[in-house]
Amino acid sequence: MILVLFGPPGAGKGTQAAFLCxxxxxxxxxxxxxxxxxxxxxxxxxxLARSYMNNGQLVPDEVVWDIVETRLAQDDCxxxxxxxxxxxxxxxxxxxxxxxxxxxxxxxxVLALEVPDEELVLRLSGRxxxxxxxxxxxxxxxxxxxxxxxxxxGGEVIQREDDQEDTVRKRLATYHRDTSPVLAFFEERGYAHxxxxxxxxxxxxxxxxxxxx
Numbered sequence: 001m002i003l004v005l006f007g008p009p010g011a012g013k014g015t016q017a018a019f020l021c022x023x024x025x026x027x028x029x030x031x032x033x034x035x036x037x038x039x040x041x042x043x044x045x046x047x048l049a050r051s052y053m054n055n056g057q058l059v060p061d062e063v064v065w066d067i068v069e070t071r072l073a074q075d076d077c078x079x080x081x082x083x084x085x086x087x088x089x090x091x092x093x094x095x096x097x098x099x100x101x102x103x104x105x106x107x108x109x110v111l112a113l114e115v116p117d118e119e120l121v122l123r124l125s126g127r128x129x130x131x132x133x134x135x136x137x138x139x140x141x142x143x144x145x146x147x148x149x150x151x152x153x154g155g156e157v158i159q160r161e162d163d164q165e166d167t168v169r170k171r172l173a174t175y176h177r178d179t180s181p182v183l184a185f186f187e188e189r190g191y192a193h194x195x196x197x198x199x200x201x202x203x204x205x206x207x208x209x210x211x212x213x
Contacts, residue, residue, distance in 0.1 A: 001026060001080040001212075002105060004087070004191075006183060007113035008175045009168070010120040011197045012204060016113065017084055019205050026080040031064075031088075034071045045070070061091040068092075069099060080108075088178055090185045110186040111208055112179075113197035117172050125165040130155045 001024050007013035021028045038046030045067050052059045068086060071077070087093040100107055115123075128137040128144060132155030137144045144150060144157040161167060186192040193211040197204055 001108045004083045004110040010123040011113040011115045030084040031086040065095040110192040112194050115197040124168045127163045128157045
């Protein structure tokens with residue numbers, strides 16, 4: 001099964017992706033990880049991408065796709081995969097569908113987790129992270145120890161810069177701006193399913209299963 005999973009920051013995308021991949025026995029393909037690997041290893045594609053980044057330019061869609069395609073062509077993707085947050089542009093979506101068609105394969109579904117922005121702001125701005133072991137807490141639902149330190153290792157618990165409210169709102173605005181055209185592209189072709197991402201984790205998982213069924 002070949003799936004695309006969209007979801008704004010804080011929607012629980014990582015949690016749900018892990019459940020789906022385990023249940024369907026397919027790998028989770030996170031494009032950020034692929035990019036970092038190519039950049040770190042200095043591959044030809046990594047060097048090409050870095051040349052654009054160093055000049056303050058966006059990496060062209062064709063280059064992004066070439067990097068992602070190197071991962072999709074690996075053996076563990078033979079029986080399917082879950083693409084986490086990719087494609088990010090309509091052109092990338094077109095390149096992906098063209099590649100799948102050339103491989104005689106089909107995209108089964110695009111799943112979009114939807115959570116109101118105000119709930120996402122509350123989820124993310126309340127998140128705290130241990131500076132040492134990276135354990136995560138939430139001021140309302142899972143607070144750190146009484147002294148404000150990590151229960152696991154005793155480290156200092158902080159609010160990351162990207163979890164501050166102003167930053168969260170900017171991240172959400174970017175997500176909506178970049179994702180809306182891509183989701184519309186898939187909806188026009190009958191691939192997309194909008195999933196209510198609110199409520200208990202198991203309820204969201206059930207909605208995703210229902211959409212796939």
